[in-house]
Amino acid sequence: MMDERERRDIMLRAIRRYGEAAQIDMAVEEMAELTKALCKVKRATPGATTTAAIVNVIEEIADVQIMLDQLRLIFARSTDEVEEDKLRRLLGRLNSYAESNLHDWLNKQPEPGIWCRTVGSGAQPREGGAPDE
Numbered sequence: 001m002m003d004e005r006e007r008r009d010i011m012l013r014a015i016r017r018y019g020e021a022a023q024i025d026m027a028v029e030e031m032a033e034l035t036k037a038l039c040k041v042k043r044a045t046p047g048a049t050t051t052a053a054i055v056n057v058i059e060e061i062a063d064v065q066i067m068l069d070q071l072r073l074i075f076a077r078s079t080d081e082v083e084e085d086k087l088r089r090l091l092g093r094l095n096s097y098a099e100s101n102l103h104d105w106l107n108k109q110p111e112p113g114i115w116c117r118t119v120g121s122g123a124q125p126r127e128g129g130a131p132d133e
Contacts, residue, residue, distance in 0.1 A: 015070060015073060027064075037056045037059075
């Protein structure tokens with residue numbers, strides 16, 4: 001397995017070779033590909049389609065992680081402190097949500113309608129990707 005120094009050297013070489021602007025553009029492109037792959041997982045039917053969609057998501061996560069690491073190098077910043085602050089804020093929201101009446105109200109809602117279908121709702125995609133009515 002590649003060590004941290006070797007990973008960093010490869011990423012710095014890519015930044016020097018292609019340029020910072022191009023790598024920032026590539027990061028945007030990779031994030032868009034991950035977004036598309038995640039949407040496809042939600043529409044996948046059980047079986048081989050789902051397996052292939054999940055494999056694609058994993059590949060795109062790896063691409064995005066590599067680009068995020070390059071962005072940290074380009075902007076010469078660590079995100080550790082900011083991530084910790086955001087996680088603490090999330091924990092506060094989770095704790096207040098669990099104590100609120102909102103989660104009770106949301107859990108007592110009727111079956112999802114056309115605007116909030118879920119994978120488990122039994123809706124099957126039609127040809128072309130749109131779910132059946």
